Structures are given as C-alpha cells and as structure tokens.
Amino acid sequence: MPPPSLATLITLLTPLFPSLALVSAHSHLAHILINGQLYHGFDPRPNQPPNPPSHVGWSTAATDDGFVSPTDYATSNITCHIRGTSPPAHAPVRAGDRIHVQWNGWPVGHVGPVLSYLARCESDTGCTGVRKEELRWTKIDDSRPVMELEGKGKGNGEGRGVPGQKWATDVLIAANNSWVVAVPRGLETGAYVLRHEIIALHFAGRKGGAQNYPLCVNLFVEGLGDREGPEEGKFEMDAFDARWFYEEDDPGVLVNVTAGLKSYTVPGPTLAVGASPVPYAQQSPSVSRGEGTPVVVTRSTKTVPFTAFSGVTTPTMAAGIKGRYTRMH
Ligand SMILES: *[C@@H]1O[C@H](CO)[C@@H](O)[C@H](O)[C@H]1NC(C)=O
Numbered sequence: 001m002p003p004p005s006l007a008t009l010i011t012l013l014t015p016l017f018p019s020l021a022l023v024s025a026h027s028h029l030a031h032i033l034i035n036g037q038l039y040h041g042f043d044p045r046p047n048q049p050p051n052p053p054s055h056v057g058w059s060t061a062a063t064d065d066g067f068v069s070p071t072d073y074a075t076s077n078i079t080c081h082i083r084g085t086s087p088p089a090h091a092p093v094r095a096g097d098r099i100h101v102q103w104n105g106w107p108v109g110h111v112g113p114v115l116s117y118l119a120r121c122e123s124d125t126g127c128t129g130v131r132k133e134e135l136r137w138t139k140i141d142d143s144r145p146v147m148e149l150e151g152k153g154k155g156n157g158e159g160r161g162v163p164g165q166k167w168a169t170d171v172l173i174a175a176n177n178s179w180v181v182a183v184p185r186g187l188e189t190g191a192y193v194l195r196h197e198i199i200a201l202h203f204a205g206r207k208g209g210a211q212n213y214p215l216c217v218n219l220f221v222e223g224l225g226d227r228e229g230p231e232e233g234k235f236e237m238d239a240f241d242a243r244w245f246y247e248e249d250d251p252g253v254l255v256n257v258t259a260g261l262k263s264y265t266v267p268g269p270t271l272a273v274g275a276s277p278v279p280y281a282q283q284s285p286s287v288s289r290g291e292g293t294p295v296v297v298t299r300s301t302k303t304v305p306f307t308a309f310s311g312v313t314t315p316t317m318a319a320g321i322k323g324r325y326t327r328m329h
C-alpha cells in the first residue's frame with residue numbers, strides 16, 4: 001500500500017490537531033499600514049466576515065487563498081490575481097512614505113522573492129474600475145538579494161524555508177509576515193495601483209510549479225513637487241505590461257530551490273531607475289494605531305474622503321455603506 005499523501009494525512013489529522021490545517025493554507029494581503037493608519041486589503045475566502053466597503057485591496061476570486069500558476073502568466077489573471085477587480089477606495093500616501101504590507105500569515109516552506117510594482121491610473125476616477133489590461137508597471141522593489149547562503153556558524157537554519165538559505169520570505173516571516181515598501185520620492189501626484197507579489201518556489205523545480213501571489217491595492221499619492229530634491233537619482237517610471245513579466249521557464253521561475261542553489265535570478269523587469277527598496281535590516285513588524293480614512297478620486301488629482309463618497313451613490317446604498325463604514329471605528 002502506498003504511503004498516504006501529505007494532503008491525505010492533513011485531512012485525517014486535522015480534527016485531532018487543528019493547527020495542521022495551517023500547513024495547507026496559502027495567504028492574501030490582509031491590510032496595509034501607512035504611518036500607523038490601517039487600510040483594509042481583501043479577504044477572498046468564503047465564510048469570513050464581509051469585507052468592509054472601504055477596502056483598498058482589489059477583490060479576487062481566489063476563494064482558496066491560493067495562487068496564480070505559470071499557465072496564467074500571459075493572461076490578466078497575473079496582473080492582480082484571479083479576476084482581480086479594483087475597488088472605489090484609495091489609501092492616501094505621500095511620496096517618500098513607507099507602506100507596511102501585512103500578509104495574513106506566510107508558510108515557512110513557501111520560499112521566494114517579494115516583489116512590488118506601481119502603475120499609474122490616468123482616469124478622472126483614479127484606479128476605480130480601471131481596465132487592468134491597460135495598466136503599465138514599474139518595478140520599485142525586487143527584495144534583493146532574495147536568496148543568501150548561510151554558512152555554518154551563521155545560525156542553525158531554524159525557521160528557514162530551506163536550511164542553509166535565507167530567502168526574502170524568511171525575512172518577511174520574521175517581520176510578522178509583513179514587508180515594508182518605500183513609495184518613491186519622485187512620484188507625481190495621482191492614483192496608482194501597488195502590485196505586491198510573492199512568488200513561492202517550493203514546487204518550482206517542476207515546470208509550471210511556481211506559485212504567484214500578486215495582490216493589488218489602490219493608492220492616492222501626494223507628490224512632493226519641487227521639494228522632491230536633486231535631479232540626481234531621479235525616479236523614472238517604466239511601462240511594462242504584467243502579461244509580459246514572466247515566462248514559465250525563466251531561471252527565477254523554473255528553479256529547484258533544494259538542489260544546492262548558489263544564486264538566484266530575480267524574474268520580471270529590472271528595478272526602476274531611482275527606486276530605493278527598504279533593506280532587509282529595516283524590515284520589521286508594525287501595529288495599527290487606528291483606521292485610516294481612504295479617499296475616492298473625483299477629478300484625477302482631486303479626492304474626497306470615502307465616507308463622503310457614499311453620498312454620491314443611490315440613497316439606500318448610501319445609508320447602507322455609511323452605516324457599515326461608521327461602525328468599523
Ligand atoms: C483567470 O482564472 C480563472 C480561474 O482559473 C479562469 O476561469 C479565467 O478564464 C482566467 N482569466 C483569464 C483572463 O484568463
């Protein structure tokens with residue numbers, strides 16, 4: 001008789017050891033914090049409390065909290081996860097600020113890069129209802145070095161997804177499953193989508209085995225204008241289509257992480273000129289000091305608070321949205 005698969009074992013043992021269920025859990029982006037203020041992501045799972053209408057995270061159809069496969073790399077599912085849809089709310093942030101991205105946990109074995117991209121939304125309503133096929137992206141963080149070798153004497157490898165290797169995801173887990181993203185100082189005022197993505201490589205030794213978790217949030221960035229500083233090191237936006245980012249046999253996507261890797265090639269476009277990712281040593285946990293007030297974009301570079309926005313929908317909806325929104329505070 002063949003030994004039971006890991007999945008079967010988990011199914012058999014879960015009633016006895018509920019924590020084992022976590023082994024099969026994937027994840028989603030729970031919320032972001034900007035200067036201590038919390039803005040909600042989107043929880044795609046059924047049988048959870050409803051998402052607040054003020055969520056800035058794009059909704060997805062990833063009801064299993066799962067991933068996008070390499071078979072979907074050329075489709076819009078890779079842009080902002082499966083059937084990703086942009087919500088009305090945007091989190092206000094200033095160029096130069098840092099955004100603390102909180103994942104709803106992360107499995108230790110799911111090693112890989114933690115990547116962040118931005119795309120500008122040109123419409124009058126910002127990123128609300130934007131066609132994701134039209135978004136053009138700039139990579140602002142590639143979590144380099146992504147994988148570092150840890151020699152003997154440099155810790156015992158405990159808590160590492162792959163013994164002897166320290167991955168960006170190990171840094172993320174040590175920071176309470178979170179990652180800090182720097183908003184480039186040179187960004188102009190306007191609405192942007194932040195696309196934050198982990199590529200889990202535990203099955204990536206087989207073709208098609210990589211698992212991408214691309215989660216999007218809407219931002220409204222207040223640019224620094226003339227205060228931005230010297231021309232030198234100026235930030236430059238690129239214009240990549242997410243459907244061209246990856247191919248299933250890229251060296252950073254088709255890679256056996258347990259085969260004694262000496263280095264790792266980050267997949268996708270190169271980091272933007274003037275981008276300044278937050279180094280590993282500054283990745284750290286952070287707690288919310290309260291709910292932030294998201295904004296709705298009205299005329300490209302003008303916004304109103306999300307609570308006021310409920311007034312522009314139909315009267316019954318407005319009452320509903322306002323009521324539910326106020327109760328969150
Ligand atoms: C996205 O993924 C879903 C679920 O696998 C699939 O039904 C849908 O056709 C995909 N969308 C595109 C644009 O390929």
Ligand SMILES: *[C@@H]1O[C@H](CO)[C@@H](O)[C@H](O)[C@H]1NC(C)=O
Pocket residue numbers: 205206256257258259260
């Ligand atoms: C990955 O490498 C390990 C160690 O060499 C090997 O045991 C395993 O079979 C490889 N996996 C694949 C999918 O090639």
Ligand SMILES: *[C@@H]1O[C@H](CO)[C@@H](O)[C@H](O)[C@H]1NC(C)=O
Pocket residue numbers: 030102103104105176285286287
């Ligand atoms: C870790 O993140 C959770 C949210 O997922 C938060 O409730 C908790 O306070 C954080 N812990 C620390 C030590 O920052």
Ligand SMILES: [Cu+2]
Pocket residue numbers: 024025026027107110
């Ligand atoms: Cu998983």
